[in-house]
Every structure is written in structure tokens, then in C-alpha cells.
Amino acid sequence: MSQSSQDGPVVGFVGAGAMGGAVCRRLASGGFRVRVFDLSEAAVAACVAAGAEAAGDAADAVRGADVVFTSLPTPELVSGFWDENLPHLAAGAVAVDLSTIDPVTSRAIADRVTAHGAAFVACTLGRTPAHAEQGDVPAFVGGDAAAVERVRPLLERLASSTHDLGGVEGATTFKLVSNLIGMTNLAVLAEGYVLARRAGIAPDAFAAALRETGAGSFQSETRLPWIMADDLASRFSVDLAAKDVRLAVEAAARWSVPTPVAAAGLSSLVAASAAGHGRQDAAAVVEVCDPRRTARGPVAD
Structure with a gap:
């Protein structure tokens, strides 16, 4: 060819x-x-x-x-x-x-x-x-x-x-597993980011320190900068991410594989969609953690 x-x-x-x-x-x-x-x-x-x-x-x-x-x-x-x-x-x-x-x-x-x-x-x-x-x-x-x-x-x-x-099952299942892991990691990353901001840690310092730990990941390298810049333009939307994780959780259920952590990640994505962020990038899951947050400074109570 x-x-x-x-x-x-x-x-x-x-x-x-x-x-x-x-x-x-x-x-x-x-x-x-x-x-x-x-x-x-x-x-x-x-x-x-x-x-x-x-x-x-x-x-x-x-x-x-x-x-x-x-x-x-x-x-x-x-x-x-x-x-x-x-x-x-x-x-x-x-x-x-x-x-x-x-x-x-x-x-x-x-x-x-x-x-x-x-x-x-x-x-x-x-x-x-x-x-x-x-x-x-x-x-x-x-x-x-x-x-x-x-x-x-x-x-x-x-x-x-x-x-x-x-087989085709291997290729399709692997992608679901990859997104299950990646999107669940993103949901936890968003929670950690908001928590760090509430503690007064500057975003750049948070990102730099995270790279030196086991918490560093593709999501922290790729989507954390978008979260920090308040850039939620869709590259891979909340709704598509939720669809993929749902398919992964459903496939796991059919094969009697428990996925409680992924199910929690799915709930975060669904909540972001329900809050009106479905067409934004999956990074918008951060809005569920703290809808009042800004990317440029801690939000006063």
C-alpha cells in the first residue's frame, strides 16, 4: 500500500x-x-x-x-x-x-x-x-x-x-480502561488543585512540586495548565469523557469487575455536565469542586 x-x-x-x-x-x-x-x-x-x-x-x-x-x-x-x-x-x-x-x-x-x-x-x-x-x-x-x-x-x-x-475487544476495552484511569485521575487532580489553592499554595508552585511526586501524570502535565489558565475550551469534552467512563464501568460490571473509584470519577463528570459544563473540556470537572474558584487567586470566603 x-x-x-x-x-x-x-x-x-x-x-x-x-x-x-x-x-x-x-x-x-x-x-x-x-x-x-x-x-x-x-x-x-x-x-x-x-x-x-x-x-x-x-x-x-x-x-x-x-x-x-x-x-x-x-x-x-x-x-x-x-x-x-x-x-x-x-x-x-x-x-x-x-x-x-x-x-x-x-x-x-x-x-x-x-x-x-x-x-x-x-x-x-x-x-x-x-x-x-x-x-x-x-x-x-x-x-x-x-x-x-x-x-x-x-x-x-x-x-x-x-x-x-x-481482537477488537482488546483494542476497544483498552481505550475504555485508559480513559477510565485518565479521567478518574483528572477528577482527583481537580480536587487536589482546589484544596491546594484553599491552603494558599500558588498554582505555579503547586504544578512544579507535583512533578516531583508520584502524583504527576499525563493529566497534570496536559490539563493542569489549562485549569490554571482558566482555559476550558473543549479538546475532549466533559460529556464525551463521561460517556467513555460510563462504557468502561458498564463493561466492568458485565465481567463482574468492581470499579468503585472509577464510578466516583464518573459521578464527578456527570455533576460537571449537569452544572452546564458538558461541552467544555473535561478539565471543567474542576468547577464541581469549587464553582467559585478563579484561576488567578484564592477565592475569599
Whole structure:
């Protein structure tokens, strides 16, 4: 599979939101021929500016493509998409789902795609859309080994590393576990930040000291600066974070794995959403700890 748009694969791409759009632009700017569809005209335009072609509709993105990427917000949307568009998928094509969904739904879709005569690869991603824009994300893949090898050039363009986790259940579950850990850590980090501020610790001093302890994490390096700057613009929204942690907790319940700490983290995210922060970045979970806080000084009682 060549990176040349002349002799390489035709790539259909459906779902150009924050993460999907970043991946789509990354592929289109790397010489791959990409046909993209999204309900947002602005999202499609951003991908076209990076070298993609606009598809007329979802079916147009799928029809005739050698590889079809989907990046959609919920399991229901991914399943519904393939309900409508599987007939348009060419026999022998590869469907690659980037969405964060539950393993049961992913397996059901994989089985339907396979029965149609195509192949299915679950490919979940780590880090943020900003990292994906640069190809600096890990990819967690699962599915038919031959299909994974067929899309290897695409994976090498969109990701900095690829981890083969076996079946589609492994790839989808790992992403849920990763977000379960990351978002629960974020909820605790927000509580710790507000507590430190109440004790009179300056934000910069808090962040610097935290790096020297076992409490340092990806969230403290990435989202703590946003919290300190009162920058809650959405990179990965509260509502999406809550959806992912809910799916993880539900999957754990099906397998009789207790997740009380994650359930508490989920409650913090749900509370942030209920307070009106659902579309803001997951860092807005800090608002639940202290809605009166400011990023520039302790709040007087």
C-alpha cells in the first residue's frame, strides 16, 4: 500500500470531529487520497484544506473506498452508520473504526463487516487531537492480522506507535480502561488543585512540586495548565469523557469487575455536565469542586 495518491488506496473517512478531523487531515496531508464526510461543513472544509476531497454524503465516502475510517461519538452512531452503509462497502475493503465504543458493539460490527466479505480493524487512539494533528498518538489495534498489515502504511502516518492488542475487544476495552484511569485521575487532580489553592499554595508552585511526586501524570502535565489558565475550551469534552467512563464501568460490571473509584470519577463528570459544563473540556470537572474558584487567586470566603 503506497502513500502516493496516484497508486495508493482510496480512503473514505466519516466523522471529522476533534480527533477524527485531526486524523483525517494527517492522512490527507501525507499523500493519501481521502474522501471525507461529516455533518459539519466547517469540519469537512478544514479537511479539504489539508488535501482531502469532500464526499457528497456518507455513502459516497464509503462507496469504492479501499479503506473506510469511522470516528463517531457513540456506539449507537457507529452501529447505525454501518446499518445504513454496509451495503456500500466494497468486498475486500477494510473498515477501521477509531471511535471509543464498548467491546460488545465493536464485536457485533466486526462480525457484520466480516460476513459482508470485508475486514474490520478496531483502532483506538491515545492523547489529544493536538497530538493527532502531528501524528504523535499511540494506536491500539485489534482485528484480523492480515487486515492490520494492509492498513499498516496508514497507521504509520497517523500514529507514532502501534500496539496490537489482539481482537477488537482488546483494542476497544483498552481505550475504555485508559480513559477510565485518565479521567478518574483528572477528577482527583481537580480536587487536589482546589484544596491546594484553599491552603494558599500558588498554582505555579503547586504544578512544579507535583512533578516531583508520584502524583504527576499525563493529566497534570496536559490539563493542569489549562485549569490554571482558566482555559476550558473543549479538546475532549466533559460529556464525551463521561460517556467513555460510563462504557468502561458498564463493561466492568458485565465481567463482574468492581470499579468503585472509577464510578466516583464518573459521578464527578456527570455533576460537571449537569452544572452546564458538558461541552467544555473535561478539565471543567474542576468547577464541581469549587464553582467559585478563579484561576488567578484564592477565592475569599
